[in-house]
Amino acid sequence: MIEISNLTKYYGDLCALDQISLTIEKGNILGLLGPNGAGKTTALRILTGYLSATEGTVTAKGLSVEKDTLEIKKLMGYLPESAPLYQNMLVFDYLNYVADIRGLGTEQKGERIRELSRICGLDEVMHRSIHELSKGYKQRVGLAHAMMSDPEILVLDEPTSGLDPNQIVEIRDIIKEIGKEKTVILSTHILSEVEATCDRVVIINQGKIVADGSTQELKKSSTSEYSLNLVLQGAEEREVREKLAAVGGVTGVEKTAADDGAPIFTLKCDTYRDIRGEIYRAVKQTDWVLLEYKQEAKSLEKIFRELTKEN
Amino acid sequence: MTAAGNLLSIFKREFKVYFISPIAYIVIAIFLILTGWFFFSTFFLYNQAEMRDFFSLLPLIFSFIVPTVTMRLFSEEFTVGSYEILVTLPVTFRDIILGKFLAAVAFVAIMLLPTLSYTISVAFLGELDWGPVIGGYIGAVLLGASFSAVGVFASSLTKNQIIAFIVGMIICMTLTLIDKLLFFLPESLLGFLQYSGAGYHFQNVARGILDSRDLLYFASLIFIALFGAHLIIMERR
Incomplete structure (x- = not known):
């Protein structure tokens, strides 16, 4: 499904990713673990086409992120770290805007927004301005944003940060549900989260992959x-x-x-x-x-x- | 959705956002106060029913009003981080830039609307020659669009809105005043500089003469500025 080979990224002299290669199967939930500054976010940003790699290639479904950027972006839903949404829009207006760009038809749009609102628990805040929301609610809006087009690949950068414990469980359930058919890649440094949700764990340290496998395999090895x-x-x-x-x-x-x-x-x-x-x-x-x-x-x-x- | 649909979505969002914050109303108010004051303070001294003074001041006023309109377009998104979301949605850089640019142009056009009341007032006071007035408004929109494109470029450079404003203003001021500032240069060089200045072309259009050379100038300026923004944004990756 996703093929990452020899991915390297330099920020000036600083090497953020060093020759990373990874194959991700369809229907997998992959957890990207690593300490701060390990290169998790950089990897996800390259994967989603936000940054370009210094070296190496990323392909998804045979499409190159570098060349077929638009097609790739249609396949992916992406929630960046700490959900940097437009501050001065109403939640509903924002989701509506995302639905428009995602190319949902008028009827489909209303239905999908209602559905996501139910899944992510947004009913109460639908008509509030995003800058008034608490961190947890912003995160939920961000999740709804990422899931809008029911994408084949869902990329989530620290999806549960700022959520309360109940919500974390709910979001994990949602992620697991999605992961049955779709490919989910999430980064986190909450280890219990990885154990609870991911089929496969990749640990990155200083831009390199230091471990790769299911949590069971990791424990054994x-x-x-x-x-x-x-x-x-x-x-x-x-x-x-x-x-x-x-x-x-x-x-x-x-x-x-x-x-x-x-x-x-x-x-x-x-x-x-x-x-x-x-x-x-x-x-x-x-x-x-x-x-x-x-x-x-x-x-x-x-x-x-x-x-x-x-x- | 089609590319045009994405462009429209971005345009609509940007345009709406202008009117959500109070900045739009403040900018429009300042614009109207400035133009109104400069125009009417001397209007009755000349005792002529014409809008020439209004249009002759416009490039200078636009030079710092338009950058206030455009400064947030990219800079704000860089600061908030929403730029990451925008870029990872299935839209092209072209749609993003054009959408933001057109929203700024639409805003400038809205800002010009109330000044039609000056025209109507003047028309009541005397025999108004409509040619230069219509030319003036066409020129104003072209000039506003060109400066908006410059502003979009300036905003794409930095995540600091103040810097985006100052850079935009400096470029616009230079385009407006270049032929007036460098009057001491030899005649031959001056001709070229005059031709490269936005003020000169605007005054041509504002006289009511629609010349393809002037239109081409504005089109080129818009294209160059937006293309520059495109390059900068590609480079950010």
């Missing part, structure tokens, strides 16, 4: 260890060490005390195996009482930090 916390009543440290260190995959056992005095045993584990069953069976053989079992989520956050650390 990560070399970091993880740990299990067990609260065991009536267990001796020595015994625990003996029994549980024997479980394959456990590389170390440590005892700490919890707030209420109950002993917590922290098991260090290596990456690949699922040892929950074995731990359970090992505990069952003794007369310890297992009060708590907590697997420290081998979070995307950790992977992200590892990959994007300043070195």
